[in-house]
Amino acid sequence: MKSDGAELLRVADLSLDYISPQGIVHALNGVSLSLRRSQLFGVVGESGSGKSTLAYALIRLLPRNAVIRSGEVIFDGMSLLTVPEGKLKDIRGKRISMVFQDPMTSLNPLFKVKDQIGRVLELHRGVNKKEATRLATDFLKAVELPDPEQVLDSYPFQLSGGMQQRVMIAMALSTQPDLIIADEPTSAVDATIQVQILELLSRLRHEHQFSMLFITHSLEVVSAVCDSVGVMYAGSMVETGSVSDIFSSPRHPYTQALLAAIPKSRKSASEPKRLQSISGTPPDLLSLPPGCKFNPRCPYAFENCRTEDPAFRQVGPGHEVACHLYKS
Amino acid sequence: MSRLPLTKRQYIRAVDDVSLEIDRNTVFGLVGESGSGKSTLGMSMLRIIEPTSGKVVMDGVDITHLKGKERAKWSSQLSYVYQNPVSSLDPAWTVEQSVSEPLAAAHVPSNERKDLVLQSLAAVGLPDYFLGRYPHELSGGQSQRVAIARALVRRPKFMVLDEPTSALDVSIQAQLLNLLMDLQAEFGLTYFYISHDLSVVGRVCDRIAVMYLGKVVEVADALDLFSLPLHPYAQALLSTTSARSSSFLAFRLTGEPPSPRNPPNGCRFNTRCPYATSVCSKEEPKLVQVKGNHFVACHNLDLVAQGKVQVPENFRPVAVRGRSPGEST
Numbered sequence: 001m002k003s004d005g006a007e008l009l010r011v012a013d014l015s016l017d018y019i020s021p022q023g024i025v026h027a028l029n030g031v032s033l034s035l036r037r038s039q040l041f042g043v044v045g046e047s048g049s050g051k052s053t054l055a056y057a058l059i060r061l062l063p064r065n066a067v068i069r070s071g072e073v074i075f076d077g078m079s080l081l082t083v084p085e086g087k088l089k090d091i092r093g094k095r096i097s098m099v100f101q102d103p104m105t106s107l108n109p110l111f112k113v114k115d116q117i118g119r120v121l122e123l124h125r126g127v128n129k130k131e132a133t134r135l136a137t138d139f140l141k142a143v144e145l146p147d148p149e150q151v152l153d154s155y156p157f158q159l160s161g162g163m164q165q166r167v168m169i170a171m172a173l174s175t176q177p178d179l180i181i182a183d184e185p186t187s188a189v190d191a192t193i194q195v196q197i198l199e200l201l202s203r204l205r206h207e208h209q210f211s212m213l214f215i216t217h218s219l220e221v222v223s224a225v226c227d228s229v230g231v232m233y234a235g236s237m238v239e240t241g242s243v244s245d246i247f248s249s250p251r252h253p254y255t256q257a258l259l260a261a262i263p264k265s266r267k268s269a270s271e272p273k274r275l276q277s278i279s280g281t282p283p284d285l286l287s288l289p290p291g292c293k294f295n296p297r298c299p300y301a302f303e304n305c306r307t308e309d310p311a312f313r314q315v316g317p318g319h320e321v322a323c324h325l326y327k328s
Numbered sequence: 329m330s331r332l333p334l335t336k337r338q339y340i341r342a343v344d345d346v347s348l349e350i351d352r353n354t355v356f357g358l359v360g361e362s363g364s365g366k367s368t369l370g371m372s373m374l375r376i377i378e379p380t381s382g383k384v385v386m387d388g389v390d391i392t393h394l395k396g397k398e399r400a401k402w403s404s405q406l407s408y409v410y411q412n413p414v415s416s417l418d419p420a421w422t423v424e425q426s427v428s429e430p431l432a433a434a435h436v437p438s439n440e441r442k443d444l445v446l447q448s449l450a451a452v453g454l455p456d457y458f459l460g461r462y463p464h465e466l467s468g469g470q471s472q473r474v475a476i477a478r479a480l481v482r483r484p485k486f487m488v489l490d491e492p493t494s495a496l497d498v499s500i501q502a503q504l505l506n507l508l509m510d511l512q513a514e515f516g517l518t519y520f521y522i523s524h525d526l527s528v529v530g531r532v533c534d535r536i537a538v539m540y541l542g543k544v545v546e547v548a549d550a551l552d553l554f555s556l557p558l559h560p561y562a563q564a565l566l567s568t569t570s571a572r573s574s575s576f577l578a579f580r581l582t583g584e585p586p587s588p589r590n591p592p593n594g595c596r597f598n599t600r601c602p603y604a605t606s607v608c609s610k611e612e613p614k615l616v617q618v619k620g621n622h623f624v625a626c627h628n629l630d631l632v633a634q635g636k637v638q639v640p641e642n643f644r645p646v647a648v649r650g651r652s653p654g655e656s657t
Contacts (some may be wrong), residue, residue: 036353046497047468092542147581160584161362190361191568192581199580199647217497220527220569261502265554265569272534273509277502281467 008178008211009035009058012070016050016057020285025285027053029235029293030071032312036219038176040202042214042222042243045232048282051215055181058213059092076178094124097172101184103164107156115154117171123177139170144200162193169201173208183215198225200297210275219262224249228318231255234283234293237312241319253298253322254278292324300325332618342368342588344542345382346617350535352485355512355519357533357550359526359565363588364539366522367411367418370488373520374406386486404434407479411491413471417463424459427478434482448477451514452507469500473507480515488520493528505532526569530554535621538562541588541596544615548622558624558633561597567646577635580644595627603631 016028028050035041045051056062058073058080073080075096080088100106108116116135121132133152140148143166156164165185172180181202186194202225205212214226222229223243230240231252239252250256260276280297283289289296295305302324310322342365350356360366371377373384375392383392387582391402407430410416417426427445436444449458452473463471472492479487489508493501509532511517523529529536529550536553538546538561546559556575567578581600586592592599598608607627615625626632637643 046499162584190527192361192564192586195568196580196582202647219498258498261499263502263505263525263527263531265527266551269551275502275531276505277506278499281469282497282499 006037007034008037008039008076009033009213010072010074011054012072012074014054014057014073016053016062017067017068017069018063019065019067020286023286027066027235027285027293028057029288029309031232031235033230033237035179035213037211038205038209039228040205040212040214040226042216042226042229043228043232044216044219044222046217046258046282048210048234048285049232049233050235051217052183053212053213053235055183057097058181059096059098060088061092061098093120094175095177096179096181097170097175097177099165099168099180099182099185102188103161103168104156104188106168107164109156112153112155113159113167117152117167117174117234121174122172135174136170139174140167142204143167144196144302145170161189162197163199165189166200169197169204173204173210176208177210179211180212181213181215184217185214186221187216187218190192194215194221195224201225219247219259231258234288235285236293236322237307238294238323239319239321240312241316245316245319249316251315251319251326252294252323253300253325254294257297292322341542341591343372343523346539346544347382348537348544348547350486350518350520352518353512353516354534355521355532357529357536358520358522358539359524359529359536360539361524361565361585363541364541365588367490370408370490370522370592372519374408374488376408393625400434404430405485407484408481409472409475409479409487409489409492412495413468414463414495415474416475417471419463421462422459422465423454423461423466423474426463426474427481430478430482442542444481445477448481449474451480451511452477467500468496469504472496472504476508478513479601480511483515485516486518486520488522491521491524492521494525501528508532512565526565530569538565541586541591543596543612543625544614545626546622546624547615552620552622558618558629558632559597559626560601560603563632576632577637578642578646580646582642582644595625600642602637602639603628604639604642605631 011031011033013029014028018025018027032056043051043054057068068081114133117136118129118132121127121135127135136152137148140151145151145163145166145191151159151167186197192243198221216222227241228242229246230237232238233254239246239255246255257278261278263275278297283293291306291308295301298305304324309325312320312322313326314320315326346369358366358369368377372379379392383390394402424445427448428441431441431444446456454473466474472511493504496504512519521529521533532552536548537544538559540561546557546562553562557566563576564579564581567580579602583600586599594609594611595613598604601608605628613625613627615623618624631638
């Protein structure tokens, strides 16, 4: 019996490197987060923040040159980083599903939708073909596709981007997972379709009782669908908290700068068009600065910031920041 | 009007009967989703795709059918920045070669080119040593700066920018938008800014046209459009952003847009419009002036203004969520 509020996933101090010909890329540096049942947690960051690496690391879908240096990933009491591959395969795709960014590359172009979603059902739920088709129709209805039979009989290229993404979500839902990891599931679709899909996910979460780890570069998407958010920068988690906390009182200078950089339409002609940008550029993951990774671009950086990596400290209930400006 | 011929002689009328006026030194925005025809319109204006009919008039001169030397003279005044800098820069060419290309095409003497290239790079904030770099060595933001430098090198008056910041991170986008505003002031440019991103358009544009399936459905000053959009499609678009006023009945569109190959009869938006009545599927509404600088193409503006939904299946209320970025408790 799934109960709301219990911890489902805990990531503790996860560090990961990629070994590359140019050197060692420090992709994740001591990342921690906690996800409860039925919670929608958004992981936000720009390019190089490590947000996608984090998602793939949780289920060990990493390239060969990735090395996990330290940390734990505990899912429903199991250590995902150490379970044998056989047991992991049972969990991956069944108890933890993934929705990828570009459905065109994750749906097999050679097979009809019914064969793809049918296969998932036969594999993970052990049903026969007829039952699989019936269940598939139900899940396609759940994602609000108007003509499920037609969609089942189609090849992916015959469907629009929005429809393909709904098919991906239906496939992810069909195994009745505890956790869905979605990596930028709506960045390839238009605004009006994106908002439909985000609101759909929010509704489905209650009906089907799953948690979601939602990876995105867009703070606006997070505010539309998530309960909690974690902000990442250069491989580190810099701030976590509820959506309302992070948006109304962001504490980390990077979070503040990111929010300030989002363009907002002007209210009057006298309002300047200039946006607040963050000075400098994102760091090179091959040679990260010592101390706090954000210090070269931070308007508040002081001596300590250049030498010591700040630890995560609580600044309010459920609100944590990794920044020397805040002493607990 | 522009068309792309397909097998079996089918035509997609990508842009249908669009008339726009763009004032000097302003930023004119064009908003629309996939299949709206906005990129085709941008390219037709510069005759990158030749229009099938209609005309493009710049500074009082009809440039639609210019050829040869005449055309060459005018082409220096117009430039285009494409959506994806990675694919618009030739991967086998250095930055210098790419930025220099428009000069070479215009037969600018080769000994003058390097200086002009350096000036252009400086204008976009790239130091001299970028000359020898290749596109794969550049970040997204740097690539886009190179594309802008290339578009600037002949000192045009008019630039079409097609989704220039869509592929960039938020913080890089902010830097680039500020750069574009600075360049406009410095070089006296007029921009035609094509984007699907309403927040960006609402920030940097002075005047905005909204397109749906090849047609312009609304044109207004940016502040007017954002404070009170009149066309139901514009309202649906504005309903997706967090920063909308409560001056209209926000709603969600249902279903998928029709294919541009087979647009609906009458008003192209009628199949998804909550306010559609029988006239909408028979007659195309004309773009008419409603007040001041505000133009709309809709048969039922009075119903829309009163929020009197006619087709409930096309109306989905907006789910109320928690906070939006920037909003305080």
